Amino acid sequence: MAAAPILARRIARSGVLPLCCRPPSWDRAPRQPPGLPLAPCRAFSNNKIQVELDESSGVAMMKFKSPPVNSLSLDFLTEFSISLEKLENDRACRGVIITSTIPKIFSSGLDIMEMCGKNVEHYGEFWRAVQEMWLRLYGSNMVTVAAVNGSSPAGGCLIALSCDYRIMAENPKFSIGLNEAQLGIVAPFWFKDTFVNVVGHRIAERSLQLGSLHPAPEALKLGLVDELVPEEKLLEKASAVMARWLALPDHARQLTKSMMRKAVLDHLVAHREEDIKNFINFISKESIQKSLRMYMEMLKKKKS
Amino acid sequence: MAAAPILARRIARSGVLPLCCRPPSWDRAPRQPPGLPLAPCRAFSNNKIQVELDESSGVAMMKFKSPPVNSLSLDFLTEFSISLEKLENDRACRGVIITSTIPKIFSSGLDIMEMCGKNVEHYGEFWRAVQEMWLRLYGSNMVTVAAVNGSSPAGGCLIALSCDYRIMAENPKFSIGLNEAQLGIVAPFWFKDTFVNVVGHRIAERSLQLGSLHPAPEALKLGLVDELVPEEKLLEKASAVMARWLALPDHARQLTKSMMRKAVLDHLVAHREEDIKNFINFISKESIQKSLRMYMEMLKKKKS
Amino acid sequence: MAAAPILARRIARSGVLPLCCRPPSWDRAPRQPPGLPLAPCRAFSNNKIQVELDESSGVAMMKFKSPPVNSLSLDFLTEFSISLEKLENDRACRGVIITSTIPKIFSSGLDIMEMCGKNVEHYGEFWRAVQEMWLRLYGSNMVTVAAVNGSSPAGGCLIALSCDYRIMAENPKFSIGLNEAQLGIVAPFWFKDTFVNVVGHRIAERSLQLGSLHPAPEALKLGLVDELVPEEKLLEKASAVMARWLALPDHARQLTKSMMRKAVLDHLVAHREEDIKNFINFISKESIQKSLRMYMEMLKKKKS
Numbered sequence: 001m002a003a004a005p006i007l008a009r010r011i012a013r014s015g016v017l018p019l020c021c022r023p024p025s026w027d028r029a030p031r032q033p034p035g036l037p038l039a040p041c042r043a044f045s046n047n048k049i050q051v052e053l054d055e056s057s058g059v060a061m062m063k064f065k066s067p068p069v070n071s072l073s074l075d076f077l078t079e080f081s082i083s084l085e086k087l088e089n090d091r092a093c094r095g096v097i098i099t100s101t102i103p104k105i106f107s108s109g110l111d112i113m114e115m116c117g118k119n120v121e122h123y124g125e126f127w128r129a130v131q132e133m134w135l136r137l138y139g140s141n142m143v144t145v146a147a148v149n150g151s152s153p154a155g156g157c158l159i160a161l162s163c164d165y166r167i168m169a170e171n172p173k174f175s176i177g178l179n180e181a182q183l184g185i186v187a188p189f190w191f192k193d194t195f196v197n198v199v200g201h202r203i204a205e206r207s208l209q210l211g212s213l214h215p216a217p218e219a220l221k222l223g224l225v226d227e228l229v230p231e232e233k234l235l236e237k238a239s240a241v242m243a244r245w246l247a248l249p250d251h252a253r254q255l256t257k258s259m260m261r262k263a264v265l266d267h268l269v270a271h272r273e274e275d276i277k278n279f280i281n282f283i284s285k286e287s288i289q290k291s292l293r294m295y296m297e298m299l300k301k302k303k304s
Numbered sequence: 305m306a307a308a309p310i311l312a313r314r315i316a317r318s319g320v321l322p323l324c325c326r327p328p329s330w331d332r333a334p335r336q337p338p339g340l341p342l343a344p345c346r347a348f349s350n351n352k353i354q355v356e357l358d359e360s361s362g363v364a365m366m367k368f369k370s371p372p373v374n375s376l377s378l379d380f381l382t383e384f385s386i387s388l389e390k391l392e393n394d395r396a397c398r399g400v401i402i403t404s405t406i407p408k409i410f411s412s413g414l415d416i417m418e419m420c421g422k423n424v425e426h427y428g429e430f431w432r433a434v435q436e437m438w439l440r441l442y443g444s445n446m447v448t449v450a451a452v453n454g455s456s457p458a459g460g461c462l463i464a465l466s467c468d469y470r471i472m473a474e475n476p477k478f479s480i481g482l483n484e485a486q487l488g489i490v491a492p493f494w495f496k497d498t499f500v501n502v503v504g505h506r507i508a509e510r511s512l513q514l515g516s517l518h519p520a521p522e523a524l525k526l527g528l529v530d531e532l533v534p535e536e537k538l539l540e541k542a543s544a545v546m547a548r549w550l551a552l553p554d555h556a557r558q559l560t561k562s563m564m565r566k567a568v569l570d571h572l573v574a575h576r577e578e579d580i581k582n583f584i585n586f587i588s589k590e591s592i593q594k595s596l597r598m599y600m601e602m603l604k605k606k607k608s
Numbered sequence: 609m610a611a612a613p614i615l616a617r618r619i620a621r622s623g624v625l626p627l628c629c630r631p632p633s634w635d636r637a638p639r640q641p642p643g644l645p646l647a648p649c650r651a652f653s654n655n656k657i658q659v660e661l662d663e664s665s666g667v668a669m670m671k672f673k674s675p676p677v678n679s680l681s682l683d684f685l686t687e688f689s690i691s692l693e694k695l696e697n698d699r700a701c702r703g704v705i706i707t708s709t710i711p712k713i714f715s716s717g718l719d720i721m722e723m724c725g726k727n728v729e730h731y732g733e734f735w736r737a738v739q740e741m742w743l744r745l746y747g748s749n750m751v752t753v754a755a756v757n758g759s760s761p762a763g764g765c766l767i768a769l770s771c772d773y774r775i776m777a778e779n780p781k782f783s784i785g786l787n788e789a790q791l792g793i794v795a796p797f798w799f800k801d802t803f804v805n806v807v808g809h810r811i812a813e814r815s816l817q818l819g820s821l822h823p824a825p826e827a828l829k830l831g832l833v834d835e836l837v838p839e840e841k842l843l844e845k846a847s848a849v850m851a852r853w854l855a856l857p858d859h860a861r862q863l864t865k866s867m868m869r870k871a872v873l874d875h876l877v878a879h880r881e882e883d884i885k886n887f888i889n890f891i892s893k894e895s896i897q898k899s900l901r902m903y904m905e906m907l908k909k910k911k912s
Binding site for chain 3: 198245251
């Protein structure tokens with residue numbers, strides 16, 4: 001398997017890197033989160049996500065491994081943000097490939113259990129974690145490549161949309177999209193902004209209103225993903241794409257990325273508390289809770 | 305004819321619906337015009353427009369029937385806005401299909417007679433009616449599908465652009481576009497904003513500067529319309545598309561639509577009086593009046 | 609050769625045109641630079657650029673002729689801005705076709721010599737000249753057609769992007785793009801805005817981050833250029849396109865163009881001094897100077 005060389009070079013060395021070792025480009029790096037102390041980081045793992053950094057290439061492989069469907073629970077989101085932060089702060093890491101170990105699923109999106117029958121404090125904490133994940137991923141200084149090896153609805157789609165490049169397995173059974181409207185809920189404005197930045201206003205308007213899940217070939221046609229490859233070549237291709245992006249000087253690439261994404265990132269940063277309040281109000285409504293319960297019932301029936 | 309079942313179910317029942325019958329989703333409905341009393345509404349008609357509501361599907365069929373070319377006169381615009389308002393306030397109506405009874409013409413756009421040789425008051429009243437029509441249609445909570453069964457220049461194109469979905473008869477003799485520049489006049493900023501939201505900045509810039517009228521196949525290629533079907537299948541197709549859009553929960557779809565269109569709607573609302581003044585100033589200029597007279601002469605010669 | 613009729617009609621008449629001769633449409637012309645006195649202008653030339661105006665068609669042919677690669681030096685930019693201003697103020701001129709006399713090169717972009725090893729005053733003067741050129745070209749009232757008859761990286765690409773229409777020789781060896789990131793530098797926000805207006809956000813984000821130079825066929829596919837023609841037909845085609853654009857009334861076309869480009873032009877006008885300061889700070893950094901020196905070394909090696 002062509003991706004093997006990368007996976008083989010698992011490295012667990014963990015020298016703590018003093019801040020002064022970071023190359024000059026990082027100092028001016030836009031959106032670099034002010035810092036936790038730099039943690040040792042070559043390979044790490046938790047219940048939800050496994051990360052391996054190939055020191056020679058500077059590329060981390062991040063694999064979602066939270067059965068059954070990589071739901072974005074509060075725990076998952078927290079681990080995801082911590083993993084991104086660790087890599088962001090690791091001078092040896094310049095790019096990350098995000099994929100899944102679960103067959104047929106990249107990520108099923110926000111965990112409905114976190115939005116159903118909980119109290120207001122929980123909803124607030126959960127939504128803050130969703131925001132945090134997106135701010136880190138969409139604003140990352142690293143090159144981010146999504147290797148979408150399964151279906152990727154709602155929040156799963158957002159993760160893919162937030163990367164620099166999206167490669168999807170060319171299986172028409174895998175679909176991707178912001179299908180919130182189908183559940184009776186509404187994608188927040190920053191999901192929408194991220195979507196519009198990728199596919200343009202018209203495609204976003206239609207797809208969001210219909211809550212469309214686009215099969216891989218359609219997703220390619222709409223520009224929702226950048227290319228399709230056979231599933232067994234997905235990681236190999238992701239590594240090749242990553243190498244091409246890493247051929248550019250980090251500093252210029254990072255400033256360019258920041259210039260392109262700043263307006264949309266700033267928009268959420270400026271309205272973060274308001275957005276949390278809106279989410280709490282919306283999700284606490286009995287009509288919405290009922291919609292979500294119905295949706296969960298439907299999912300249960302599908303399974304059995 | 306496949307559209308027959310829908311057309312056959314013409315209903316003229318007219319129970320007055322008390323406000324409290326409106327489903328909860330309408331209460332929070334964005335852009336719901338504050339209300340005229342709810343009028344009885346199942347089928348209604350005036351000199352310009354005929355409307356029939358199929359109660360079982362919740363879909364209204366709205367047909368322009370103002371010979372010779374469905375010009376958007378002050379009377380037409382007023383009737384159009386009133387019809388939209390009636391449907392918007394009718395709890396039984398969830399979507400509207402807009403089409404024409406005039407062969408080969410969807411709508412020829414703003415009535416030049418209203419802009420030529422009239423006084424300042426008239427220009428102001430006329431322009432306010434154009435704005436009103438667009439604010440109601442572009443901001444409608446209903447699903448709006450344009451079944452473009454003929455040519456659709458200028459204001460006719462705007463009506464199509466303001467719907468959620470555009471289906472056009474696949475006749476290359478039918479064309480559509482914002483061709484104002486050809487008449488020596490300029491599409492106002494909100495025509496432009498609506499256009500950019502559909503086809504993107506580049507296509508809009510070029511098409512507006514050239515005042516292009518795009519034949520149906522080209523309109524499809526540019527994304528100006530969403531699909532082409534043989535003319536005899538147009539209403540059948542429109543009904544099928546409508547059914548797909550109505551499969552979504554109203555509330556989530558409406559909030560999503562509002563999120564996508566709010567910026568552009570708010571822009572006009574915030575500058576409405578200024579926009580009217582600009583129109584009056586522009587249209588009152590002798591050079592513009594001369595252009596319009598020349599254009600009308602040309603049209604007359606074409607006819608004879 | 610089909611372009612011959614236009615080139616043959618070289619006119620050097622130079623009647624000084626009083627201001628009152630300008631047609632009314634010019635009076636309200638947006639972005640018309642407040643005025644230098646109207647200079648005699650039918651054909652003029654300098655060391656860098658040759659201009660010929662065909663009085664009968666109202667079309668000027670502007671040819672870059674600064675060997676070896678039409679670098680945008682301070683001198684070149686100054687001559688370019690002056691030439692544009694002369695044409696803009698000449699009532700006989702309604703459109704300009706921009707092309708190159710240098711084989712295989714349209715323009716190689718900003719002259720790196722102007723950005724390397726100079727003092728702060730020089731950097732400031734240079735950057736102001738770059739801004740000036742773009743403000744005049746992107747905001748021109750004339751119809752501007754780029755006949756891209758060779759490669760066109762960075763600032764060369766910006767010139768093409770700033771025109772109303774781009775025709776490129778269909779030679780896959782010719783490439784075009786904003787490749788600044790490859791040099792370790794960052795395209796300023798108004799290069800980015802111009803690019804986004806042409807190709808949309810997604811394509812711009814990817815292309816700018818990778819510093820891509822797109823071969824002509826790819827540039828067409830991305831919408832970066834509007835059409836490809838065999839090199840020997842380039843000027844003929846440019847003249848035909850120009851004639852189509854000039855068929856529209858000037859006044860309506862100019863107001864429409866201004867409406868489409870105003871936001872982006874205003875953005876630079878409002879931040880011009882800040883943008884100059886940013887450029888000076890950035891380009892004065894030793895790390896950036898080193899990148900540029902390395903790039904120049906690489907170019908030298910390529911030549912030998």
